[in-house]
Structure formats: structure tokens, C-alpha cells
Amino acid sequence: MTSVIVSSPYVAQGSTLKRLMIQVIIALLPGTIAYAWYFGPGVIINICLAVLLALAFEAGILKLRAKPVMPHLTDFSAVVAAWLFALCLPMHIPWWLVLVGIGFTMVAGKHLYGGLGFNPFNPAMVGYVVLLISFPREMTTWYLPNSVSGETLSLKEALAYTFGGADIQQWDALSSATPLDQVKTAVAQGITVAEIRLSPVFGEYAGKGWEWIAFWWFIGGLWLLATRTIRWHIPVALLAAVIAMSLLFYLINPETYTSPLFHLLSGAVVIGAFFIATDPVTAATTDTGRIYYGLLIGCLIYVIRVWGGYPDGIAFAVLLANMCVPLIDYYTQPRVYGEK
Amino acid sequence: MPELHHFHGGLVLDGHKTESLARGLQQASLTERLFLPLRQHIGDHNKPRVEIGDRVLKGQVIASDSALICAAVHAPTSGTISAIEDYPVAHPSGKMDTCIIIEVDGDDKAVEPIPVDLDNLNPDEMIELICRAGIVGLGGAVFPTSPKLSRGKAQGIDTLIINGVECEPYITCDDILMRFNAAEVISGSGYLQRILAPRTTYIAIEDNKPEAIAAMAKALAEHPLAGTEIVSIPTIYPSGGEKQLVQILTGKEVPHGQLALDIGVFCQNVGTCAAITHALEKDEPLISRVVTISGDNIAQPGNWEVRLGTPISHLIELAGGYRYGASGQLVMGGSMMGFALSGSKVPIVKATNCIMVMREETIPKSPGYHDECIRCGKCTEVCPAQLLPQQLYWHARAGAYERTQEFHLFDCIECGCCSTVCPSRIPLVQYYRAAKSEIRAAQKAQFKSDRARLRFEFREKRLQLKKQQDEERRRLKREALQKKKAGAGNGKSIEDPVQAALDRVKARKKNAQEDSQ
Numbered sequence: 001m002t003s004v005i006v007s008s009p010y011v012a013q014g015s016t017l018k019r020l021m022i023q024v025i026i027a028l029l030p031g032t033i034a035y036a037w038y039f040g041p042g043v044i045i046n047i048c049l050a051v052l053l054a055l056a057f058e059a060g061i062l063k064l065r066a067k068p069v070m071p072h073l074t075d076f077s078a079v080v081a082a083w084l085f086a087l088c089l090p091m092h093i094p095w096w097l098v099l100v101g102i103g104f105t106m107v108a109g110k111h112l113y114g115g116l117g118f119n120p121f122n123p124a125m126v127g128y129v130v131l132l133i134s135f136p137r138e139m140t141t142w143y144l145p146n147s148v149s150g151e152t153l154s155l156k157e158a159l160a161y162t163f164g165g166a167d168i169q170q171w172d173a174l175s176s177a178t179p180l181d182q183v184k185t186a187v188a189q190g191i192t193v194a195e196i197r198l199s200p201v202f203g204e205y206a207g208k209g210w211e212w213i214a215f216w217w218f219i220g221g222l223w224l225l226a227t228r229t230i231r232w233h234i235p236v237a238l239l240a241a242v243i244a245m246s247l248l249f250y251l252i253n254p255e256t257y258t259s260p261l262f263h264l265l266s267g268a269v270v271i272g273a274f275f276i277a278t279d280p281v282t283a284a285t286t287d288t289g290r291i292y293y294g295l296l297i298g299c300l301i302y303v304i305r306v307w308g309g310y311p312d313g314i315a316f317a318v319l320l321a322n323m324c325v326p327l328i329d330y331y332t333q334p335r336v337y338g339e340k
Numbered sequence: 341m342p343e344l345h346h347f348h349g350g351l352v353l354d355g356h357k358t359e360s361l362a363r364g365l366q367q368a369s370l371t372e373r374l375f376l377p378l379r380q381h382i383g384d385h386n387k388p389r390v391e392i393g394d395r396v397l398k399g400q401v402i403a404s405d406s407a408l409i410c411a412a413v414h415a416p417t418s419g420t421i422s423a424i425e426d427y428p429v430a431h432p433s434g435k436m437d438t439c440i441i442i443e444v445d446g447d448d449k450a451v452e453p454i455p456v457d458l459d460n461l462n463p464d465e466m467i468e469l470i471c472r473a474g475i476v477g478l479g480g481a482v483f484p485t486s487p488k489l490s491r492g493k494a495q496g497i498d499t500l501i502i503n504g505v506e507c508e509p510y511i512t513c514d515d516i517l518m519r520f521n522a523a524e525v526i527s528g529s530g531y532l533q534r535i536l537a538p539r540t541t542y543i544a545i546e547d548n549k550p551e552a553i554a555a556m557a558k559a560l561a562e563h564p565l566a567g568t569e570i571v572s573i574p575t576i577y578p579s580g581g582e583k584q585l586v587q588i589l590t591g592k593e594v595p596h597g598q599l600a601l602d603i604g605v606f607c608q609n610v611g612t613c614a615a616i617t618h619a620l621e622k623d624e625p626l627i628s629r630v631v632t633i634s635g636d637n638i639a640q641p642g643n644w645e646v647r648l649g650t651p652i653s654h655l656i657e658l659a660g661g662y663r664y665g666a667s668g669q670l671v672m673g674g675s676m677m678g679f680a681l682s683g684s685k686v687p688i689v690k691a692t693n694c695i696m697v698m699r700e701e702t703i704p705k706s707p708g709y710h711d712e713c714i715r716c717g718k719c720t721e722v723c724p725a726q727l728l729p730q731q732l733y734w735h736a737r738a739g740a741y742e743r744t745q746e747f748h749l750f751d752c753i754e755c756g757c758c759s760t761v762c763p764s765r766i767p768l769v770q771y772y773r774a775a776k777s778e779i780r781a782a783q784k785a786q787f788k789s790d791r792a793r794l795r796f797e798f799r800e801k802r803l804q805l806k807k808q809q810d811e812e813r814r815r816l817k818r819e820a821l822q823k824k825k826a827g828a829g830n831g832k833s834i835e836d837p838v839q840a841a842l843d844r845v846k847a848r849k850k851n852a853q854e855d856s857q
Contacts, residue, residue, distance in 0.1 A: 008673070009756030010671060071709065281714050
């Protein structure tokens with residue numbers, strides 16, 4: 001009997017990278033469907049385009065790096081990154097912007113650092129921030145949810161918009177700033193929060209449509225927690241920080257500072273808390289460290305939103321916190337068994 | 341019942357225990373030849389005490405040493421020593437080691453037992469008898485029992501823990517032993533109590549072994565021991581690890597760099613207790629043990645009382661042979677911490693609690709390709725030593741061994757929990773084992789080079805000193821000579837003959853010149 005010497009444990013592993021990524025995709029579905037429900041088929045077009053481009057980039061670079069292509073493509077990590085990136089985009093943007101963004105996500109954000117597991121910055125946020133800084137006009141032209149404008153672009157129109165065959169100007173009437181942006185601009189002009197809230201883009205708690213999408217991200221997040229795909233530390237700390245910061249300033253002056261509920265349900269706080277900040281590769285790894293990491297992101301989101309130059313700050317907050325991860329991890333090492 | 345505490349992490353595993361529990365405790369037959377490695381314990385090396393051609397009796401010492409951390413090896417049956425040579429042994433590296441090979445005569449004739457007055461033995465005499473019997477910890481660590489007892493007795497023991505936890509998958513030898521020989525385990529525990537005089541004794545058994553718990557409770561009721569409790573603990577791997585078990589039962593952690601003994605806790609495996617009973621009551625040394633044979637490639641999994649030195653191939657035959665043919669993998673120990681064996685020639689030793697006979701498909705292939713670490717931290721959640729396995733992996737892989745030590749590499753107990761939960765299927769423990777051996781090798785090399793440097797420097801110094809001394813001696817000699825010369829010159833002037841001759845020549849030349857003028 002000839003034996004190949006392998007090392008224990010000799011147990012078939014249950015959880016795999018692929019299964020983790022599939023759980024994330026499942027958790028993204030309800031929010032994505034709600035998003036498309038309120039904002040039209042542009043959302044789905046963005047996701048499909050981003051995913052296809054990401055897979056193409058991934059395959060090309062893996063080939064260049066002489067790495068096995070299929071095992072990496074089928075771990076679905078590229079799909080998840082592209083999906084999250086696409087969700088950050090305005091619902092209608094030209095295809096080449098998606099190409100540039102995904103290019104930065106996959107090449108600069110991921111593979112230049114050594115590929116999955118080695119990137120210090122959240123790749124989807126790297127791609128998004130590049131676009132946000134380089135193409136501010138396209139990246140801040142958002143569209144009203146159908147519940148406000150009464151219509152959305154049809155699939156055909158949306159495709160035409162994305163691939164450039166149609167006159168973009170004709171739908172200008174549907175475009176608008178996001179509720180967060182409107183609040184920011186208005187407060188700067190001295191209008192009170194109560195007055196802004198009368199605008200038709202606002203619903204019960206936050207932006208119309210937005211508030212319900214946030215709810216479905218939350219359901220997806222609970223799924224991630226229930227399947228133990230992520231742990232509670234980062235989302236809880238992040239949401240707690242946003243609530244604490246917004247509550248503090250809301251109590252100080254409710255005329256210029258919006259309510260905690262508005263902050264929670266606007267923009268990308270919920271998806272950020274459960275899906276973006278929890279990217280394990282770029283987050284802190286110790287339990288205590290994850291709490292600090294989540295708190296840091298939450299505080300930065302609020303600071304950027306209220307006093308910064310951008311209406312929402314998830315991407316910048318996450319990237320800034322990514323930089324602090326080695327430090328956080330080093331100083332939050334757990335006590336080893338038997339140590340005082 | 342003591343208040344039970346938790347240890348960090350751990351896993352609930354598929355135990356694979358029922359397969360090997362169906363057939364009770366079977367007696368393995370003698371085979372033609374036994375192969376006994378000289379060293380079957382952790383500690384110093386033994387020397388052979390027999391020569392080729394010697395006839396030996398069952399129970400006769402065939403290898404021993406006077407070192408402190410040592411356990412003698414005895415002949416498991418009667419026969420003739422046919423060779424003392426290198427033979428494949430149970431070792432992760434698949435290495436060969438010196439074995440004493442006994443040609444079995446089949447008489448199974450034993451040496452005459454020396455009767456002892458057991459009731460009047462003092463603790464030191466009991467430890468001496470245990471030492472003579474070559475008893476080591478049978479839970480797998482094979483640390484010699486007598487030096488451990490001496491140290492425990494000297495330091496004072498508060499809590500004695502009899503470990504019948506057996507948390508590793510596949511292994512059932514302790515379970516079977518407790519079911520069938522509970523009385524021996526209980527009386528062995530009693531002897532340990534006599535030696536160590538602990539305040540409390542816990543007999544810890546995982547709650548997935550109700551039959552063993554019942555049998556032990558019955559035996560304890562028949563032979564009550566003072567301050568002794570049978571404690572059923574939750575089935576979470578690795579609760580049988582000494583540090584984890586101490587934490588579960590006492591809530592205390594064994595401080596970094598210390599032993600359980602140092603905090604007054606003494607742990608001993610149930611198999612060792614039974615061996616102590618044999619040694620003290622029958623003067624029978626450790627020459628056999630219960631071995632589980634299990635796995636998906638063995639026809640009849642079960643437990644066997646096997647003589648040490650029996651080749652595994654014999655045990656496989658007794659258990660009905662291979663189920664799917666003789667290809668696949670043999671593993672000694674359980675599926676979490678066991679190690680692959682080089683083949684079925686390898687003999688059963690004191691450490692052999694279980695032989696897993698696995699099909700090729702069941703054993704994950706050696707790691708050619710694995711996904712990269714995504715830092716998910718699942719390994720950290722399950723680590724019973726509360727380490728950061730993914731940081732250890734990162735540094736071990738990069739060869740940053742100093743950093744691995746900063747992250748407490750040597751506190752890793754190699755339980756395998758991290759590797760089991762890793763979604764990227766990284767063989768983490770393998771990286772840690774490799775890093776540990778690299779560090780140990782470097783320390784050894786450092787020690788050697790330090791010693792060599794010291795020797796060199798000392799030699800240089802010695803040579804220089806010698807040179808100085810030689811020079812000094814020469815100088816003294818020269819001075820003495822000059823002094824002697826000077827002393828001789830004081831008496832009468834001695835003319836230099838060369839100078840005198842030159843003077844004479846000069847004078848002659850001068851005269852000749854004067855003559856010619």
C-alpha cells in the first residue's frame with residue numbers, strides 16, 4: 001500500500017468561498033428587485049453589464065498572471081464586486097463609464113495588489129470613487145423613482161440610453177438630485193429641514209422609494225447574519241454610529257439636522273453596513289477591531305454627509321477605514337489562552 | 341456536579357463513533373514477529389538491554405535508560421530477539437527508527453511477578469512501580485507517567501482530572517475501555533489519589549458516551565472513592581485537550597508557558613489509569629493497549645486489545661481486511677489531529693489509540709491548489725487557543741517566523757478546527773507545523789553555531805595565550821642567557837675569536853704596508 005503523505009485534519013470542509021459568495025448574491029436579490037421596481041430596468045442593465053465586464057477583466061488578468069482561470073471565475077467574487085459596484089451607479093449611465101469603473105475595480109482595486117485576498121481597499125468602492133471624482137456630472141445625475149415622476153424608462157429606452165444611441169437630453173425632466181443631495185443643498189441655503197421635507201421626493205421617513213429599498217437591504221443583511229456569512233460586529237457598530245451621530249445633532253438642532261431615521265433610510269447606509277463594509281478582505285478581522293472599524297465608518301459617513309463635499313459618504317468612509325485596518329488589527333489582538 | 345465553564349471556539353463534529361463500537365472489546369491474536377521501537381514516549385532515548393539471539397520472556401525489560409523523562413519498553417510476549425535495526429515507525433515524517441524485533445515463540449511465557457504488599461506501599465514506592473512498568477500517558481501525548489506524578493506530588497495537587505472525554509472523531513478506545521473495564525479505571529484513579537492526595541477528583545466523559553458514563557458510575561458505586569465525581573461534559577471538539585478540559589471543569593486557564601500541574605491540576609487519561617492498575621496489582625508492565633480500527637475502508641471496524649509491536653497489517657487482517665481494496669490512506673489517531681502513516685508495516689506503539697483506514701477519495705488531496713485567504717475570520721471564531729489563525733497563516737506563508745511568534749504560534753495546539761472551517765480550504769495547520777519545525781530547526785542551528793563560535797573563540801584565545809606564553813618563555817630564556825654571559829664576563833675578559841683574528845689580519849696588513857713603504 002503506497003501512501004501519499006498529507007497533513008490532518010482529514011475532514012471534508014463544509015463552507016467554501018463559492019458558497020459564501022452565493023449567499024451574498026442571494027441576500028442582494030430582494031434589495032435589487034426593490035431598487036429596479038422603483039427606478040426601472042436601468043438598475044438591472046447596470047448590474048448585467050458590470051458583471052459581464054468584471055468576468056471578462058478577471059479572466060483576462062488571470063490569464064496574464066498565469067493563474068488558473070476557471071476556479072477563480074467560478075468563486076463568484078468578481079460577480080459580487082461588480083454587483084455592488086453597479087448598485088452604486090446612477091440608474092442610467094453610458095456603458096463606457098461602467099467599463100472604466102469596472103476596469104479600475106478589477107485591475108487597480110483587485111489584481112494589481114495580488115488578487116482576491118490581497119487588496120487593502122474595497123475594489124468596488126475604488127472603481128466607484130474613481131468615477132465619482134472623474135465624472136461628477138454623470139455620476140450625480142440621478143432619476144426620480146416612478147412613484148414621484150409617474151414613469152420610468154422602458155427597457156428599450158434604458159438600453160438606448162446606456163449604449164448611447166438615444167438623445168440623452170430628452171429625459172432631463174426625469175433627472176433630479178437624490179434626497180440626500182437636496183437636503184444638503186437646501187440646508188446650505190438656509191432652508192429648514194421641515195420645509196425641505198415638503199418636496200415630493202420625500203416619503204414617510206426619507207426619500208420616496210429609497211426608504212423601502214433600504215428596508216429590503218436590511219432583510220438581505222439579516223439573511224447574511226442568519227447564514228453566518230457575516231458577523232454582527234461591523235453592521236451593528238456602523239448603524240449605531242450613524243444613529244448616535246445623527247441623533248446627537250438632531251437633538252441639538254432639528255431645523256438644520258435631519259432625523260436619525262432619515263439618515264438610516266437614505267442613500268447607502270444599510271447596504272453599506274451589511275454588504276460593503278463587511279467585505280472580509282478589507283475589513284478588520286478581530287471582533288473588537290470590527291467594532292472600531294464599523295464605528296469609524298459610521299462616523300465618517302455622517303461627517304462626510306453633513307460637512308463634507310459629497311451628499312453621501314459610504315465609499316470614502318469605507319476606503320478611509322480600509323487604511324486603518326492594519327493598525328486596528330494590530331492593537332485589538334484578542335487575549336491568547338493562558339495569558340494575563 | 342461542578343459548574344461547567346466554556347472554552348473559546350471549538351466545533352461540533354460528526355463523531356463517526358458508532359461504527360467501531362458495535363463489536364465490543366476484542367482480543368487480538370499474537371503475530372509471528374513484533375517490532376518494538378526503542379523510544380515510544382516523549383523524552384530521552386532508551387538503550388537496548390538485550391542482544392540479538394537473546395531469549396526474552398513476556399514482561400522483560402528490553403530497552404530502558406536511567407534518564408528522568410524516560411519509559412522502559414518491555415517484551416510483549418516471549419520469544420527470541422532476531423534483530424535490532426531500523427524499521428518504519430509511526431511518525432508524521434514516515435521515518436525509520438531503531439526497533440527491537442522479537443521472533444514470537446507462541447508460549448507467551450511471562451516473567452515471575454514480584455508480589456508486593458499493595459496496601460502498605462507509600463506514594464514514592466508506587467511511583468517507582470509505575471516507572472518500572474514503562475507507563476506513559478495513553479491519551480496520545482505519551483509523556484512518561486512517573487516523572488509527572490513525582491512533580492505533581494512535590495507541587496501539591498488540588499484537582500485530579502481523569503480524562504475520558506475522547507473528543508476526536510473515529511476514536512473509541514477509551515469509550516470501550518470504560519464500558520468493559522470500568523473497575524480497572526476506577527481503581528487506577530484510586531491509586532492516583534493515594535499518590536497525589538487531591539481535594540477533588542473529576543472523571544470527565546463527553547455526553548455522547550452514555551454507556552461509558554453508566555458503566556463508570558456503576559464501578560464507582562461498587563468501589564467508592566472519596567471526593568470523586570463523574571462529570572458529563574458537552575460534546576464539543578476539542579474538549580478533551582488538557583488545557584480545554586481544565587478550563588471546562590475548573591474555569592481556570594493554564595498560564596502561558598506553564599503546565600496544568602503548576603495550577604494544582606493533574607490530568608490523566610483513563611487508559612493510563614487502567615495501565616496503572618495492571619502495574620500495581622499484577623506487576624504487569626505496559627505491553628498492550630486498546631486500539632480502535634475504523635474508517636471507511638475497513639471491513640469490520642472495532643476495538644482490539646493489541647500487544648505493542650504488532651504490525652498494523654495484522655490488525656487490518658483481524659478486522660476483516662480492506663473493504664475497497666488496499667489503496668488509500670492509513671492514519672494514526674483521529675481525523676482531526678492524526679497523521680498519515682507510511683504503510684501497514686508500521687507497528688502499534690504506546691501512542692496508537694486509533695488506526696483510520698481511509699479510502700483515497702475520503703482524504704482530501706495534498707494541497708496543490710487552494711483559494712486565497714479572504715480574512716473572513718471563521719478560523720478565529722473556532723480557535724480554542726484564542727489565536728488569530730489567519731494572521732499566523734499570513735506570516736507563516738511569508739516566512740516571517742518572528743512575526744508568527746509574536747502572534748503566539750507556539751500556543752497553537754494543532755487541533756485542526758481552523759483548517760476545518762476555512763472556506764478557502766487552506767491547510768492552515770500544515771502551515772503552522774511547517775513554521776514550527778522551521779523555527780525549531782533555526783533554533784537548533786543557532787545553538788550549534790553559537791557553540792561552534794564559542795569553541796572557535798576559545799581556541800583562538802587559547803592559541804594566543806600559548807603564543808604569549810611561548811614568547812614570554814623565550815624572552816626569559818634569552819634574558820637568562822644574557823645574564824649568564826654578563827656574569828661570566830665579570831670574571832675574565834673573553835675575547836671574541838673572530839674579532840681577534842680580524843685584528844690580527846689588520847695588524848699584519850698594516851705591518852706589510854709599513855714594510856713596503
